[in-house]
Amino acid sequence: MIELLWLLLPVAAASGWWAARRSDRGRAGAGGRDSDYFKGLNYLIDDKSDQAIEVFTRMADVDRDTAEIHLALGNLFRRRGEVDRAIHIHGDLIARTHLTADQRRRALLELGEDYLRAGLFDRAETLFLELMEQPDYMALAVSRLIYIFQQEKDWRQAIAFCDRLERIGGESKRKETAHFCCELAEEAHRQQNDPEAKRWLAEALERDPGCTRASLLLGRFAMRAGDHRSAIEAFQVVERQDRGYLSEAIAALGQCFGALDRLDEWVRYLRAVQEQDHGGRITDALAEGLLKQKGEEAALQFLDRELRDYPTLLGLRRLVEIKLGRREGANYADLKALHCISTQMLNSAARYRCANCGFIVKSLHWCCPSCQNWSTIKPIPDLVMKSDG
Numbered sequence: 001m002i003e004l005l006w007l008l009l010p011v012a013a014a015s016g017w018w019a020a021r022r023s024d025r026g027r028a029g030a031g032g033r034d035s036d037y038f039k040g041l042n043y044l045i046d047d048k049s050d051q052a053i054e055v056f057t058r059m060a061d062v063d064r065d066t067a068e069i070h071l072a073l074g075n076l077f078r079r080r081g082e083v084d085r086a087i088h089i090h091g092d093l094i095a096r097t098h099l100t101a102d103q104r105r106r107a108l109l110e111l112g113e114d115y116l117r118a119g120l121f122d123r124a125e126t127l128f129l130e131l132m133e134q135p136d137y138m139a140l141a142v143s144r145l146i147y148i149f150q151q152e153k154d155w156r157q158a159i160a161f162c163d164r165l166e167r168i169g170g171e172s173k174r175k176e177t178a179h180f181c182c183e184l185a186e187e188a189h190r191q192q193n194d195p196e197a198k199r200w201l202a203e204a205l206e207r208d209p210g211c212t213r214a215s216l217l218l219g220r221f222a223m224r225a226g227d228h229r230s231a232i233e234a235f236q237v238v239e240r241q242d243r244g245y246l247s248e249a250i251a252a253l254g255q256c257f258g259a260l261d262r263l264d265e266w267v268r269y270l271r272a273v274q275e276q277d278h279g280g281r282i283t284d285a286l287a288e289g290l291l292k293q294k295g296e297e298a299a300l301q302f303l304d305r306e307l308r309d310y311p312t313l314l315g316l317r318r319l320v321e322i323k324l325g326r327r328e329g330a331n332y333a334d335l336k337a338l339h340c341i342s343t344q345m346l347n348s349a350a351r352y353r354c355a356n357c358g359f360i361v362k363s364l365h366w367c368c369p370s371c372q373n374w375s376t377i378k379p380i381p382d383l384v385m386k387s388d389g
């Protein structure tokens with residue numbers, strides 16, 4: 001609790017409260033307020049925050065300057081995770097009639113943040129909708145409402161409020177709204193309404209032509225409908241949008257080319273991709289394609305050459321797998337051990353990493369659970385982290 005006190009002192013000083021205290025000295029009634037103030041501080045020092053809050057709240061009845069301290073005190077409680085207390089302080093402030101209009105708006109904002117932290121989204125929504133009517137707080141309130149609609153998975157409202165924020169703040173929300181359209185497309189697909197799903201994906205690409213998620217979904221939906229040609233077209237767009245996500249389409253692309261009996265074309269495509277991308281997933285796919293197309297020798301020659309210049313764990317495991325398949329030589333037991341170790345490493349490896357905050361996950365999240373940014377989590381090329389040096 002002592003750190004709360006030291007954090008509060010600069011707030012009190014900045015708010016002019018100290019100055020007011022000093023100039024009040026000698027005036028009638030000031031002694032009583034000073035006494036209350038120090039009583040409140042003593043409660044804080046003694047870790048009796050309930051009594052401290054009670055004293056400070058009582059002071060707010062007679063002195064509007066202390067509203068600043070209550071705002072800060074509430075925020076500090078929220079930061080410490082004591083959301084109930086923050087709600088109590090900010091809620092009590094709002095109920096006071098003596099607040100200036102700006103103090104009331106700020107208390108509303110802080111109470112809204114408290115509700116968000118507590119997961120009380122409906123209450124937070126009501127407050128931010130009220131705050132949105134205030135020109136100075138409009139952009140902030142709209143951005144918090146967008147966050148709420150995302151948490152509630154109300155994607156239509158999230159899109160509407162993103163468009164609104166673009167109009168008032170000039171901040172582009174194209175990337176985010178494209179993802180919200182993809183969410184709606186997935187919803188429609190789950191309800192077996194593919195025409196609507198396609199409409200949402202078209203809107204996603206209209207909003208953000210670089211939306212790889214929309215292309216991946218178009219490919220998957222086409223594949224499930226048995227339309228392998230359309231699926232290939234959609235998946236190949238991913239490479240032009242953001243090559244970092246192509247590995248997400250590689251397995252499905254291979255299946256589509258295989259279903260159409262176009263193996264030669266598949267290998268040609270992978271060779272072209274590999275000129276730009278020597279990641280483990282592409283190397284592994286190309287080795288597999290060569291194995292099917294030309295046999296073990298061609299695949300081994302390719303891997304031998306490739307792994308010298310661009311060593312990857314996925315490529316190494318493929319090499320060991322092919323050699324194990326031949327069951328030749330006295331090295332069989334060594335190869336078996338190597339295969340086992342590389343498989344264990346790959347199975348326990350992180351597959352995705354957020355380019356913004358470094359958060360590491362095993363499955364692809366389009367919105368980073370840590371920093372809440374969209375499209376920042378990307379596949380790690382070899383499933384294994386390499387040092388930058």
Ligand SMILES: [Zn+2]
Pocket residue numbers: 354355356357358359368369370371372373376
């Ligand atoms: Zn992140």
